[in-house]
Amino acid sequence: MHLRVLLFAGLRERLRRDSVDLELPAGARVRDLLATLAREQPDLSASLSVCRVAVDHEFVAADHVIAEGSEVAVIPPVSGGHDGPAAYPLAAYQLIKDRPLALADVVAAVAHAGAGGIDIFVGNVRDRSRGHDIARLEYEAYEPMALRVMQQIGAAVEAETPGVRVAIHHRLGVLQIGDSAVIVAASAPHRAEAFAACRAAIERLKQDVPIWKREVxxxxxxxxxxGP
Known part of the structure; x- marks a missing residue:
């Protein structure tokens, strides 16, 4: 069975390419894929233990059987923090490359008549990290999976509390100091539920959505x- 395995973030930088081709026997499992990848690409072997594998845009366990023709990606830990009418259609979940994030759009995506409170988290690019002055950040994503997982996070948070709505907009590409990288909004009938839903959404995004940042x-x- 021939598979093209997609690579992201530090894995891609280490090999200087965004995919590798592997030959695996029929019925191979995720653990077999990772073992083969570590053997054939020893430069990646030390990093694979903290990576997850996605098959057809869903995280899978080590014993998952990989079918021929599947889209397979090795996902490093994803990036998180360290220490009026719109001119385009509103959507609760967006990855945005060509324009700044708009706070009003994210709020509008969750506002409704039953929302007594709207809580907002805005994550901005700061000017210092890990003892260095920062010039810029460069965000990348496994885009189809990132949007799918963002939607799953929103649906899960909304299902936990009646009346909650969640929206997440995330920038991709090159961001300068002070630019907003992510905006999360959550509305609910009462403020306590809005606070809790917003916090839950951003924490799950940092943990599970395949978006990475390169700090320059x-x-x-x-x-x-x-990692967060």
Whole structure:
């Protein structure tokens, strides 16, 4: 069975390519794929133990059997924090490349007559990280899966409390100091539920959505953030 395995963030940078081709026997499981990848690409072996595998845009366990023709991706830990009418259709979940995030759009996506409270989290690019002055951040995503997982997170948080609505907008591409990288809004009948839903959404996004950031310092150092 021939598989093309997609790579992201630090894995891609280490090999200087975004995929590798593997030959696996029919009926191979995820653990077999990772063992083969570690053997054939030893530069990745130390990192694979903290990675997850997605098959057809869903995280799967080590004993999952991979079918021929599946889209397979190795997902490093995803990035998180360290220490009026719109001109385009509103959507609760968006990955945005070509324009800044708009707070009003995210709020409008969750506002409704029963919402007595709307809580908002805005994550901005700061000017210092890991002892370095930062010049810019570069965000990338496994886009189809990222949107799917964002929607799943929103649906799960909404299902936990009646009346809650959640929206998540995330920037991709190059961001400068002060730019907003992510905005999460949650509405609910009462403020306590809105606070809890917003916090739950951003924490789950940091844990599960395949989005990574490359931090570029003013002194030329650069690194991919893997993990919250």
């Amino acid at each position: 310092a003013t002194d030329g150092h650069a690194w991919v953030v893997q």
